[in-house]
Amino acid sequence: MFYREAGDFKTSYSDDGQTFPIAFDRWRYYAVMAVAFLVIPFLINDYWEKSILMPFLVWSTVAIGLNILTGYCGQLSLGTGGFMAVGAYASYKLMTAFPELNIFFVVLLSGGITALVGVLFGLPSMRIKGFYLAVATLAAQFFLVWLFNKVPWFYNYSASGQITAPERSVFGILVTGPNAAPWATYLFALVILTGLAWVARNLTRGRVGRSWMAIRDMDIAAEIIGVNPLATKLSAFAVSSFYIGVGGALFFSVYLGAAEVGEAFGIDKSFLVLFMIIIGGLGSIFGSFAGAAFMVLLPVLLKNVLVGGLGWPTDLAAHLQMLIVGGLIVLFLILEPHGLAQLWRIAKEKLRLWPFPH
Amino acid sequence: MSIEALNLIEVLINGLMAGVMYALVALGFVLIFKSSGIFNYAQGVMALFAAMTLVGLQTGQVPFAHLLNAITGMHVTHFGWNMPSGLAILLTLGVMVGLAFLVERLVLKHLVNQEPIILFMATIGLAFFLEGFGDLMWTAEIKQLDVGLPGGLSEWFEGASMALADPEAGYWGMYVDKLDVTAAVVAALLVISLTLFSQYTRAGRALRAVADDHQAALSVGISLRFIWVMVWSIAGLVALVAGIMWGSKTGVQTSLSLIALKALPVLMLGGFTSIPGAIVGGLIIGAGEKLFEYFVTSDAFHGLTGFNIDATENWFAYVLALLFLVFRPQGLFGDRIIERV
Numbered sequence: 001m002f003y004r005e006a007g008d009f010k011t012s013y014s015d016d017g018q019t020f021p022i023a024f025d026r027w028r029y030y031a032v033m034a035v036a037f038l039v040i041p042f043l044i045n046d047y048w049e050k051s052i053l054m055p056f057l058v059w060s061t062v063a064i065g066l067n068i069l070t071g072y073c074g075q076l077s078l079g080t081g082g083f084m085a086v087g088a089y090a091s092y093k094l095m096t097a098f099p100e101l102n103i104f105f106v107v108l109l110s111g112g113i114t115a116l117v118g119v120l121f122g123l124p125s126m127r128i129k130g131f132y133l134a135v136a137t138l139a140a141q142f143f144l145v146w147l148f149n150k151v152p153w154f155y156n157y158s159a160s161g162q163i164t165a166p167e168r169s170v171f172g173i174l175v176t177g178p179n180a181a182p183w184a185t186y187l188f189a190l191v192i193l194t195g196l197a198w199v200a201r202n203l204t205r206g207r208v209g210r211s212w213m214a215i216r217d218m219d220i221a222a223e224i225i226g227v228n229p230l231a232t233k234l235s236a237f238a239v240s241s242f243y244i245g246v247g248g249a250l251f252f253s254v255y256l257g258a259a260e261v262g263e264a265f266g267i268d269k270s271f272l273v274l275f276m277i278i279i280g281g282l283g284s285i286f287g288s289f290a291g292a293a294f295m296v297l298l299p300v301l302l303k304n305v306l307v308g309g310l311g312w313p314t315d316l317a318a319h320l321q322m323l324i325v326g327g328l329i330v331l332f333l334i335l336e337p338h339g340l341a342q343l344w345r346i347a348k349e350k351l352r353l354w355p356f357p358h
Numbered sequence: 359m360s361i362e363a364l365n366l367i368e369v370l371i372n373g374l375m376a377g378v379m380y381a382l383v384a385l386g387f388v389l390i391f392k393s394s395g396i397f398n399y400a401q402g403v404m405a406l407f408a409a410m411t412l413v414g415l416q417t418g419q420v421p422f423a424h425l426l427n428a429i430t431g432m433h434v435t436h437f438g439w440n441m442p443s444g445l446a447i448l449l450t451l452g453v454m455v456g457l458a459f460l461v462e463r464l465v466l467k468h469l470v471n472q473e474p475i476i477l478f479m480a481t482i483g484l485a486f487f488l489e490g491f492g493d494l495m496w497t498a499e500i501k502q503l504d505v506g507l508p509g510g511l512s513e514w515f516e517g518a519s520m521a522l523a524d525p526e527a528g529y530w531g532m533y534v535d536k537l538d539v540t541a542a543v544v545a546a547l548l549v550i551s552l553t554l555f556s557q558y559t560r561a562g563r564a565l566r567a568v569a570d571d572h573q574a575a576l577s578v579g580i581s582l583r584f585i586w587v588m589v590w591s592i593a594g595l596v597a598l599v600a601g602i603m604w605g606s607k608t609g610v611q612t613s614l615s616l617i618a619l620k621a622l623p624v625l626m627l628g629g630f631t632s633i634p635g636a637i638v639g640g641l642i643i644g645a646g647e648k649l650f651e652y653f654v655t656s657d658a659f660h661g662l663t664g665f666n667i668d669a670t671e672n673w674f675a676y677v678l679a680l681l682f683l684v685f686r687p688q689g690l691f692g693d694r695i696i697e698r699v
């Protein structure tokens with residue numbers, strides 16, 4: 001089967017506007033979905049769930065969120081960890097205050113609450129931009145983490161200051177708490193991520209996404225052609241924070257089960273997500289997945305090779321990992337500022353001409 | 359004077375001293391930003407790296423000892439010498455100049471004409487690389503740094519403040535660290551010498567020309583690359599000074615790189631392009647956060663509002679900078695931001 005659009009005739013406008021115009025891409029997409037939904041749940045075990053698949057799903061959700069704000073709308077944010085904390089604590093408060101509420105709605109509502117907080121901290125973006133804004137988002141990061149650490153109401157006055165997710169189920173199957181089966185938590189996160197990624201992909205193809213990109217490319221010019229900067233920037237903050245909040249809620253309630261705010265949602269998480277979207281590709285939904293997969297797999301790989309294979313001490317492997325990640329960031333920015341997604345795009349272009357490149 | 363007033367003055371003085379320390383890091387940011395438009399996030403890590411290298415050289419640590427031991431199974435840690443502080447500082451300065459050269463050669467050269475935000479992210483990558491590299495080279499343990507700076511209680515402040523208080527009140531005098539006073543003096547000297555350098559030397563004039571207009575500077579024959587290496591070297595020197603001060607105060611440890619984050623609100627208050635702005639911004643932030651903490655932990659505040667909060671130093675600087683920016687985006691002393699389509 002050749003990878004090209006020839007012979008695949010579009011007979012309607014909806015055909016013409018589809019996400020994957022090439023038949024091969026469509027089939028590949030269906031195949032990936034089938035494997036993710038129908039094969040992996042039967043093969044998954046505890047190790048794969050805890051150290052690879054769940055982190056990948058959660059970080060992909062968060063990375064899509066940050067990519068909407070930074071990659072599509074051009075507003076650099078270093079407050080991701082703080083917004084994730086909002087999602088996590090919102091889900092905790094909702095779960096404990098309304099035990100009857102389905103966990104699915106808890107997660108979505110947490111995203112909504114985070115969106116409100118995101119808009120609040122996005123307000124200064126009207127006046128300031130670039131790294132001024134990046135520093136302003138640091139205020140969100142430090143203030144929110146401090147707030148959840150110091151105000152006992154948020155962690156229900158628990159003695160340890162930790163929050164612990166109670167057991168909740170969907171259709172009678174546990175998805176949170178220590179007794180949840182790996183396949184259940186995996187599928188729960190996968191369903192949410194698939195829905196959100198689908199929405200994000202279509203948002204960025206439509207009017208909203210195009211106005212985000214116009215603001216990113218040149219805000220003054222965008223304003224002149226009639227894009228409302230206030231509405232556009234705030235909608236980017238809202239949508240992005242919604243995704244990050246959902247990611248934070250999943251991270252805490254489904255993946256970790258218990259969290260301490262300074263440790264789980266510190267500034268290092270903000271940088272981790274930023275690195276994901278730089279390596280994966282700024283302004284690309286696929287890039288968010290690729291970057292999340294890369295940053296989840298790299299430490300696992302290094303740990304297995306260096307600590308497991310060569311018997312190095314773990315702190316040495318951690319330092320080496322830091323060095324490699326930093327080096328890769330610089331390398332990617334120099335060689336391929338659009339990240340893994342651009343490499344993927346180039347490969348597809350090559351594939352369309354193969355095997356007759358002239 | 360009453361004891362409350364004296365306590366307030368003590369908090370203020372200590373806040374100002376802390377502000378000087380922030381300003382030391384902020385200075386390095388301003389230098390690089392002015393001359394190349396690059397917002398160098400790695401400045402704090404450079405301070406950490408400089409301090410680590412200094413301690414390593416002083417105590418004769420074997421570089422990469424940890425790594426060598428893991429690979430070869432040896433057990434080397436130290437060469438077994440103790441280098442005099444002066445020599446170690448000079449050698450560290452050499453390392454920082456070498457670093458500046460490498461950064462220009464390997465990173466900046468390839469990122470010319472990129473958007474500022476890309477350059478910013480590149481320096482974040484650089485910061486991580488350098489931190490990993492420093493940890494690998496000199497290990498991540500907390501190390502004591504001692505280059506013979508005076509430290510401990512300053513008797514002069516204690517005596518002077520005791521004389522001000524009512525002798526019957528049982529006031530103990532203020533605690534001001536000598537090291538902080540030294541840092542203030544060093545910072546003042548640094549600012550004066552940097553100003554003299556940029557006003558009265560040939561290289562300094564070239565630097566200001568580059569800061570003004572890259573194209574015009576190039577056209578009159580100034581080598582941009584030389585200027586950039588020079589600026590990064592000077593920033594390395596400032597980082598070394600900041601590293602020595604912070605290292606002597608808190609010990610050389612990884613959390614030192616986080617002071618870079620504290621320097622960001624300082625810059626936003628003072629303006630990214632102004633050297634005096636960095637100092638003034640540092641003083642405002644330092645004094646502001648200490649006074650605010652003093653205020654919210656006081657009994658009066660607790661009695662009035664019923665809130666019981668502390669550790670506001672974590673976020674005060676950022677929120678202050680955020681509120682300030684909304685009203686004056688270019689900072690106190692920054693150049694006006696002019697936008698053209």
